[in-house]
Amino acid sequence: MVKVTIDGIDVEVEAGTTVLNAARKIGGDVVPPAMCYYSKLEGSGGKCRTCLVEVAAGSANDPRPMPKLVASCSTPVQDGMVIKNKTSEKVHVNRGAVTEFLLINHPLDCPICDQAGECHLQDLGYEHGASGTRYEEERRRFDPIDIGNKIKLHMNRCILCYRCVMVANQLTDKRVHGVLGRGDHAEISTYIHNAIENDFSGNMIDVCPVGALTDKTFRFKSRVWFLKPMEATCECTKCSGKAVVWMFGDEIYRVTARKDKYGEVEDNDGKPAWICNDCRFEKKDPAKWNILGPRKINRHSVISANHYELADPNNNSKKVK
Amino acid sequence: MGRKLLLEHADVPGIETFDVYRKHGGYRSVEKALKTMSPEDVVEEVKKANLKGRGGAGFPTGLKWSFLAKPEGVPRYLLCNADESEPGTFKDRYLMEHIPHLLIEGMIVSSYALGSNLSFIYIRGEYLWILEILEKAIAEAYAKGFLGKNILGSGFDLDLRVAPGGGAYICGEETALIESLEGKRGNPRIKPPFPAVKGLWGCPTVVNNVESLATVVPIINDGAEEYTKLGTEASNGTKLISACGNVTRGGVYEIELGLSVEEFIYGDEWCRGIANNKKIKALVPGGSSVPILPAHLITKTAAGENRLMSYESLADGGFASGSMLGSGGFIVFDEDQCIVRNTWNFARFYAHESCGQCSPCREGTGWMEKVLHRLEIGKGNMRDIELLADINKKIEGNTICPLGDAAAWPVAAAIRHFREEFEWHVTHPEDAVKGNYGLLKGVTV
Numbered sequence: 001m002v003k004v005t006i007d008g009i010d011v012e013v014e015a016g017t018t019v020l021n022a023a024r025k026i027g028g029d030v031v032p033p034a035m036c037y038y039s040k041l042e043g044s045g046g047k048c049r050t051c052l053v054e055v056a057a058g059s060a061n062d063p064r065p066m067p068k069l070v071a072s073c074s075t076p077v078q079d080g081m082v083i084k085n086k087t088s089e090k091v092h093v094n095r096g097a098v099t100e101f102l103l104i105n106h107p108l109d110c111p112i113c114d115q116a117g118e119c120h121l122q123d124l125g126y127e128h129g130a131s132g133t134r135y136e137e138e139r140r141r142f143d144p145i146d147i148g149n150k151i152k153l154h155m156n157r158c159i160l161c162y163r164c165v166m167v168a169n170q171l172t173d174k175r176v177h178g179v180l181g182r183g184d185h186a187e188i189s190t191y192i193h194n195a196i197e198n199d200f201s202g203n204m205i206d207v208c209p210v211g212a213l214t215d216k217t218f219r220f221k222s223r224v225w226f227l228k229p230m231e232a233t234c235e236c237t238k239c240s241g242k243a244v245v246w247m248f249g250d251e252i253y254r255v256t257a258r259k260d261k262y263g264e265v266e267d268n269d270g271k272p273a274w275i276c277n278d279c280r281f282e283k284k285d286p287a288k289w290n291i292l293g294p295r296k297i298n299r300h301s302v303i304s305a306n307h308y309e310l311a312d313p314n315n316n317s318k319k320v321k
Numbered sequence: 322m323g324r325k326l327l328l329e330h331a332d333v334p335g336i337e338t339f340d341v342y343r344k345h346g347g348y349r350s351v352e353k354a355l356k357t358m359s360p361e362d363v364v365e366e367v368k369k370a371n372l373k374g375r376g377g378a379g380f381p382t383g384l385k386w387s388f389l390a391k392p393e394g395v396p397r398y399l400l401c402n403a404d405e406s407e408p409g410t411f412k413d414r415y416l417m418e419h420i421p422h423l424l425i426e427g428m429i430v431s432s433y434a435l436g437s438n439l440s441f442i443y444i445r446g447e448y449l450w451i452l453e454i455l456e457k458a459i460a461e462a463y464a465k466g467f468l469g470k471n472i473l474g475s476g477f478d479l480d481l482r483v484a485p486g487g488g489a490y491i492c493g494e495e496t497a498l499i500e501s502l503e504g505k506r507g508n509p510r511i512k513p514p515f516p517a518v519k520g521l522w523g524c525p526t527v528v529n530n531v532e533s534l535a536t537v538v539p540i541i542n543d544g545a546e547e548y549t550k551l552g553t554e555a556s557n558g559t560k561l562i563s564a565c566g567n568v569t570r571g572g573v574y575e576i577e578l579g580l581s582v583e584e585f586i587y588g589d590e591w592c593r594g595i596a597n598n599k600k601i602k603a604l605v606p607g608g609s610s611v612p613i614l615p616a617h618l619i620t621k622t623a624a625g626e627n628r629l630m631s632y633e634s635l636a637d638g639g640f641a642s643g644s645m646l647g648s649g650g651f652i653v654f655d656e657d658q659c660i661v662r663n664t665w666n667f668a669r670f671y672a673h674e675s676c677g678q679c680s681p682c683r684e685g686t687g688w689m690e691k692v693l694h695r696l697e698i699g700k701g702n703m704r705d706i707e708l709l710a711d712i713n714k715k716i717e718g719n720t721i722c723p724l725g726d727a728a729a730w731p732v733a734a735a736i737r738h739f740r741e742e743f744e745w746h747v748t749h750p751e752d753a754v755k756g757n758y759g760l761l762k763g764v765t766v
Contacts, residue, residue, distance in 0.1 A: 045511070046679070047511075047678050047680070047721070048679070048680050049720070050680075068718045071511065074511045075513075094715070097715035097719070098680055098681060100715075101680045101688075101715075102680050102684065104688060105684060135688065140687075159680065162678075178506070179506065182489070182491075182673070182676055182677050183673060183674070183676070183687060184687035
């Protein structure tokens with residue numbers, strides 16, 4: 001075990017843990033935001049640069065500060081490391097800069113985007129973004145394409161986190177999509193509009209931090225905050241059958257995997273509980289599901305608005321609206 | 322005239338063939354190293370020679386070699402980075418084109434030092450004709466027993482392959498080069514782990530520039546002591562400089578480090594001054610990514626000392642009034658040139674070559690290119706100059722690989738030293754549309 005200090009809070013973690021995961025062990029607002037890192041996907045992280053933190057002391061043996069900010073998701077901790085996240089001005093400035101970079105070519109079409117309400121880029125923009133833009137050029141544009149008959153790709157919204165590419169690489173037997181092109185004209189696509197057909201491709205939608213990949217069976221049906229997320233299980237031969245069904249009245253509008261507070265799929269028996277395409281796209285009949293009850297959601301999330309009783313500081317439970 | 326170590330025999334007819342090369346002292350270092358030296362001795366000798374990596378970053382080659390992990394039973398690889406794509410740099414091309422055997426000889430000795438039994442030359446896709454030259458030379462070396470099994474009866478085996486890239490600048494970054502060589506998309510890897518621990522196919526790997534590997538040959542032949550007599554105290558030996566731009570006689574020159582910049586530009590033996598009797602306006606001394614120097618900082622440093630062609634002298638004054646020796650891509654601008662146009666041209670290159678993996682570089686390089694283009698065609702405003710300075714501050718140091726820095730530095734330096742030109746483009750939009758700042762303004766420096 002090694003001891004590290006993040007924003008003045010000490011934590012002991014196993015050697016080889018990344019700074020980000022050490023911060024997640026502490027929890028709360030010392031956790032840097034991560035747009036591309038996904039602990040369940042091998043090789044993810046390091047790309048978006050939102051999780052950059054300042055290392056004020058490299059280790060107990062070599063307490064020199066590191067000259068550059070480091071990516072917390074891919075930097076392993078050293079014993080005696082001192083890290084500054086929310087307490088560092090440099091980090092704050094950089095996070096604002098990365099947010100600006102991610103948004104300059106983003107269409108900002110939240111009002112018609114299905115991801116709105118559960119979008120990590122929205123959260124990031126809310127916390128670190130500026131109210132106006134300094135970008136006067138034309139935004140980069142791609143046409144939306146269908147990849148398979150259940151998934152829609154809006155490349156304009158993509159932040160190139162590579163998570164969906166990793167899902168296809170690591171979860172499915174054949175990857176037919178990837179990154180084409182370079183620089184700011186790089187795009188996620190399939191080779192000559194190939195369809196993505198396999199049982200677990202739908203998980204690409206769940207790992208997408210923005211609205212680039214959306215569920216065609218749910219598109220434009222409802223805003224997510226009008227739906228009630230319910231924990232549910234079903235008998236499934238392909239996956240664990242443990243999912244969240246998003247209901248409006250007695251109808252199931254969509255099905256997703258169960259995600260934790262960092263937007264990552266939860267574990268089931270020590271393995272990530274990815275769900276199969278049958279559960280996600282085909283089972284919209286409540287009779288096929290064993291509905292267990294409302295899903296716990298961070299009370300700050302827009303999705304929790306209107307639905308649940310919130311504990312207020314005076315301990316008087318009240319229903320909002 | 323300075324002593325030449327690499328290009329001494331470059332003009333001998335037929336030097337690209339094994340026999341002529343051998344007649345001029347070729348492959349002596351292989352004999353010396355394999356017969357009389359241990360691999361550790363070779364590493365030690367290169368360390369003592371204080372050879373700085375010739376690809377641009379100037380990291381000591383011997384030190385890099387000593388970082389190589391050597392776990393039991395795991396192969397190690399030596400890769401030669403011949404993906405020379407920095408605008409203004411064409412020295413490796415010259416070396417490989419004219420004396421391919423020098424690189425091969427350097428690679429044999431270096432592979433022996435590092436314990437690599439399979440080494441690769443990763444060559445940029447646009448150098449396909451050089452690939453043929455190298456393959457021909459490698460075939461000769463195999464035939465003469467300098468490559469293959471049991472070289473010169475020493476028990477050391479080495480296979481040498483040439484692999485062409487697809488023409489991406491980013492594949493000159495060592496981890497992107499490794500990815501590309503593995504057959505993947507050439508995206509730089511997240512470090513750590515460094516290639517010295519986990520490189521090609523997860524094995525310890527060293528990546529060196531063509532010129533660095535070729536320089537190992539004279540170091541072993543003459544010994545580190547003899548080698549360090551050349552050059553200045555901190556910059557030893559010789560360096561290939563590819564001079565281009567508005568000089569009378571551009572080309573690839575081998576200089577002894579420590580030659581004065583003035584002598585190099587105006588000397589009869591070298592560039593012979595600025596073409597057409599013009600005056601010099603600016604200099605990019607080490608490839609497009611290093612900061613540009615204005616006329617008053619070219620031959621003298623800010624402290625008033627003579628500026629020399631050496632790592633330390635060109636960097637004197639930091640980025641405020643200095644630059645870098647970089648890869649040796651020596652680009653000279655005369656008084657008629659427009660710095661805004663040139664900066665836009667460089668920015669366009671980096672925007673095009675950014676791999677698109679990390680957000681500051683992907684979005685930032687494209688953004689800078691667009692703003693610079695707007696300024697150049699007279700559609701910018703004063704805010705844009707501050708904006709550019711701010712964008713490049715936010716790219717620099719925050720990216721996965723140094724391409725972000727390489728894109729940011731030239732823009733930052735151009736604004737630092739030539740701000741009035743940027744402002745002129747804003748205040749004279751019609752003239753800016755009409756043409757070149759240098760010609761229209763008749764600027765004197």
